Amino acid sequence: MSPVVENVSCPFCGCLCDDISVEVEEEAIVKVKRACTSGLGIFMDYDARPRRPLIAGREVEWDEAVAEAARILSAADSPLIYGLSSSASEAQRKAVALADRIGAVIDSTSSVCHGPTGLAMQRVGEPTCTLGEIRDRADLLVFWGCNPDASHLRHFSRFSLTPRGTLTPNGRADRTVYAVDVRPTGTAKKADHFLQVDIGSDFEVLTTLRLLVKGREPAADTVGGVPVARLQELAERMKTCRYGVAFMGMGLTMAAARQLNVAELFTLVAELNEYAKFSVLPMRGHGNVTGADQVLSWTTSYPFAISFARGYPQFGPGEFTAVDMLARRAADAALILASDPGAHFPGAAAAHLDRIPTIVLDHGPSVVAAKARVLFPTAAYGVDAAGTAYRMDNVPIPLKRVISTGRFTDEEILDRIIEAVE
Amino acid sequence: MLGILGGRVYDPQHGKDGEVGDIWVKDGRVVAAAEVDRGRAEVVDAAGLVVMPGGVDIHAHIVGGEVNAGRKMRPEDHRGHERARSGTMRAGAGGTVPSTYATGYLYSELGYTTVMQASAAPLVVRHTHEELEDTPNLDNGAFIVMGNNHFVMKAIADKQPERARDYVAWLLGASQGYAIKVVNPGGVENWKWGRNVAELDDEVIGYGVTPRQIVQTLAGIADDLGLPHPVHIHGINLGRHTSARTSIEMIEALDGHRVHLCHLQFLSYGPGPGHVHRSEAAAVAAAVNARPLVTVDVGQVIFGSATTMTCDGPLQHRLHVTTGGRWINDDVESESGGGIVPITYKASNPINATMWLTGLELFLLIDDPWRVYLTTDHPNAGCFTSYPQVIRLLMDRGYRREMFDKLHPRARKGALLPELDREYSLGEIAIITRAGPARTLGLAAKGHLGVGADADITVYEEHDDKEAMFARPRYVYKGGVLVARDGAAVADVAGRTFSVAPPYDPAIETDLRTFFKEAYTVSFDNYSVLAGGAHTEQVACG
């Protein structure tokens, strides 16, 4: 009879579903229940065999790898620490301690994901709520520039579209759902109403909605490809709902106006509260990118793009954000924690990682791991490393250690590097 | 081993009001002189200096989700207040919402060694504990919000107070919290419907219970469980002109119970001409004076920048609407809510000026310093770094008059403050910043310098300017370790988190599993490890 571990948290995306059960046989995962197809691979595709660290592709002892990593970081004038969001908060805290110690720039994947959302929150605030409030109260949902059907596969069933909650006993039937996007996505198909927006026009549409909410009339009949009459309908619904929620994602943060788009949506949501209870929930992507924001904010007071070069934290989006640091060739060494900028960054930024010595901590293969000067094979958070991760709604979720593999955790390796640079 | 010799010792708990004496320390505690090998002790000559226990802050927002959102929202709050790393001391930034390391060092630099986190929603208390781990030099604890908790309200509605009691006991243990906190009871739940409460007998939507019932139940539970600290209440109508009336009604409703009313300044207003409230501190102080079981902290307004952050969702929305400030709101399922709005208090604003007057009047009209404590509800009314300014205002009526004269004329007109001549003595300051809070918190080893006390000791140079005196202690010891000298932090030591775990009927857990499926979006088993193995020190109940 194989032991089954219940209430396991899947660390793949910001949903951090904590109802997963994992069947283990001789320290190997043989079966997983309730994980979605995106999260399943975290458990089933993980090659947990212990490995040695590598220096330039050559297997070495741990002490040697730690010493080399420390040497690289100590010799660097402008080291960059990047990633963090697929790592537990305990390890993220060590990454900050290391950055503090060596005067590094530290940035998380927020900068290429919901960084603009953070910048918007700094400009105008953010009326939000936890996922249970959404499940239990929300009767109007607006998915704007996000596609949970592709990115957060159990969001609809656990939190937003279909679950039965205390005030939503009829599940889907108790909710009116809008999707606003540049193309008809899987999410749009599940919505009651789909508003197709011209690419690059979200800002105008959001501003128009603000006008309509205030009872004013826009001059045009169509804005951003959307008939104003349909926006008027949406505005009316927003003003008269019991509890409305807007979900937002990369459709707003990655489009040309970036944080201006998000600030306009946040402002709309704040203004709606004069008429109806309304909240907004950023659809955080990586499993613990919310944790990275939280950890960086409490230790430095800034959420991402931080430089310790002067001995104290400085906040500089556009300067200390990783893509900019690499594009300008401003980093002369990098420590990549549980992330793959080699795959996910624009080519010219990723290319700089080939020019500088890199130290990579990761549990599996990646583009940056393959090219690392020093590679530390680590335990995978939520699988063979326990810790804390923060859900997209800021609720801290415990991660379990489901199998024991003898691999070191990110936290342990960072601790050793910190000791070695001292 | 350490000896702080020949200083003027202010230890109100032991009746010492400046008499010259020696304090001996061994293994982090105050000990009798005979215990110490003087040849091997470090000796500090404190002749001519003032020696007090380390400061105890009974109510501040320093860690957790709400505080962190405030930090993240306000980069402009931190720029210009940076702190560089130094030795093992971590870099950080200050402002009204400092980062965690900076918070610890800044409090050390003020001579404070214990700070209680004013609120934590249990669903997110793990975050609070993580931040406490990263806050050096301060012993601490977290107050767990329960005044809008669905399980509690349902138990009240079902007329099952024992069920509520077992739940509260379980919840305190699971969250590794220190006390029961109540914020705008019922009002925060109503805010999830876009509404609020205005009277103690208003109904909470969906529950049919009232704020009166909620506070009476929770106050009764705190007493039944023998919790070291009474129920800690942020009442209804904060900021409104009805607040003084409903504060007094609440005091009457809780007759016979221990109760601590926090930042009472914000809840002591009456109607005034135009839209400017009036201070009703005299009436509220009279109600407090008449009831020995009531303690309060003031929440004194400081002119300048502040960041309002409370679990009082509807209040924070109203602040956003009236000030236009950036607004964060967060509704927390089944438990709580809250929000954040930056604010600037100005002497030239008649409303802010009235708030300032109200706080000082409370200090000067509540007779017993053992029942009124110095806070600024950090960072709501002001940053904790302004405590020395408050001390000066209390000790120096000339300075008070100077500041009064700068207030907007509408606030000055008919104000009571100029008639209040009272000046606090050093001994009384020691009570309201150390001995009193420690006693009401039930922390037996804090707030005094008797044998057995934790060796949390602050040594000041005496100055006529009391703000300068308290802003720059000569020496600050935490558990016998020097953590600050001449107003600068010099060491980084781990603080201890105090918690309580009162007994409860284990049958409640069956009840809870059912409740959880409906009320929450995390599993019961994961919620139960709320604090995530935080290392806390339990304080006994009963």
Next chain:
Amino acid sequence: MSERLTLITGRTRKQAIGMHRGKSSPEYLEATGFVEMNADDMERLAIPEGGVTRLSTADGHVELRAQVGELPRGLVFVPMGTRINALIGVETSGSGMPSFKGLAVEVALAGEPGGAP
């Protein structure tokens, strides 16, 4: 012939699954190796279903098989990943965020004249 169209990149279910298998795995390459286009745009550019299509910007180019997708005219979609990132520039307008969505790209059937940047 080639035309300037607008590129959006984004998450798909198969891309996530492929990521766990590794970025050189057949699953990942298949999941990230196509471009979805509007049917009218494909017709106008004479790109057949499955036709190898060249996408280029000043920063780089890539060749991917085209398939008809539910997109408005003028928009093309490629799943996020290693190959399309060659085209994304490093300009972040001071935000840290590159133009992963809304980027102007030249699109042409591979081998067609005028398809180069």
